[in-house]
Amino acid sequence: MHGAELHLERYDRPPGDPGLFGASSVVWRVHEHPAGMLVGGFAALMLQSLHPVAMRAVAEHSDYRTDPTGRLHRTARFVSTTTLGSSAAAEAAIEGVRRIHRHVRGFDAAGRPYRADEPELLCWVHTAEVSCFLMGHQVFAGSGRLSEAECDAYLSEVALIGELLGADGVPGSRAALAGYLARVRRELRVTPEALEAVALLRGFGRTGRERLAVRVLTNAAVGLLPGWARRELGISRPWAVRRLWDRPLARALGAVMVWACGLSPIREAAHARAAAPRIPVTG
Structure with missing residues (x-):
């Protein structure tokens, strides 16, 4: 997911630094679960595509x-750096995205101007x-x-990233999340760009093995989407298929990936950094 460059210096120093969280x-508990994050990440990309301006x-x-692999790598690196990285690395990653967003602007389908740094977007x-x-975590963590209280705590904690990026009104609880999704629903719809992006995502892979793995994960991701989102995207997978086939396959694939790859070096470095005693600053 991160490509060949892990940049462990973002995670293994300075000693005692807890990072943002x-x-x-x-x-940390949610974002360290491989299957939940992989399937949840694919679901997020599909759901995000339904906002026409985004x-x-x-x-x-x-x-x-032109570079879907690079795009996925950069997204994965941002999530891992802001979650598990040192405070300085997380803040640098966020500032880097903010800097890019300041130059992303254009016009929507109705000719209205948009900016990527709009707080609502x-x-x-x-x-x-x-x-x-x-x-994804709740479905695959067993x-x-x-x-329920921990779900609220997750949303409250992770809201910090959205706020540091410049977002307004970030929901910090399950109740606030439900209210937000109900309000934004009227703005969401499928577009040709969304269908193109989702088709590319579901067919992604440089080899047959990668394409098979991605199809297993994206099929499971479809099952995380609300029914209206599946209908908008024209994806029809019966309930029995989603629950009795897609989820068990993704769960098994996640277990195989953990067994094959071992403990994530990023996770290992982050835990070692956070557990190490701080070095006193002298001067």
Whole structure:
């Protein structure tokens, strides 16, 4: 997911730095679950595509068509850096995105101007993403599922990233999330750009093995989407297929990936950094 460049210096130093959240946070717990994050991440990309302005900005300013692998790597690196990285690395990643957003602007289908740094647009991108991460965790974590209070704590903690990016009105609880999604629903619809992006995502892979793995994960991701989102995207997978086939396959694939790859070096470095004693500053 990160490509060949892990940049462990973002995670293994300085000693004692908890980063934005710390090892005891619910954010670390959710974002360290491989299957939940993979499936949730694919679901987030599909859900985000249904905002016409957000999708138009991606279509006009992103290289996802010509370099889908690089695009996925950059997204994964941003999530891992802001979650598990040192405070300085997380803040630098956020500032880098803010700097890019300041130059992303254009006109929507109705000719109205848009800017990628609009607080409402940032709120949608952030909220769609973290709601899918949370859903992915709850579906695939088994006995590690969060309690209702922990779900609220996750949304409250992770809201910090959206706010640092410049978002307004980021929901910090399940009740606030439900209210936000109900309000924004009237703005969401499928567009040709959304259908193109989702088709590319579901068919992504440089080899047959990668394409098979991605199809397993994206099929499971479809099951995390609300029914109206599946209908908008024209994806029809019966309930029995989603629950009795797609989810077990994705769960098994996630277990195989963990077994094959071992403990994530990023996770290992982050935990070692957070647990190390701080070095006193002298001067």
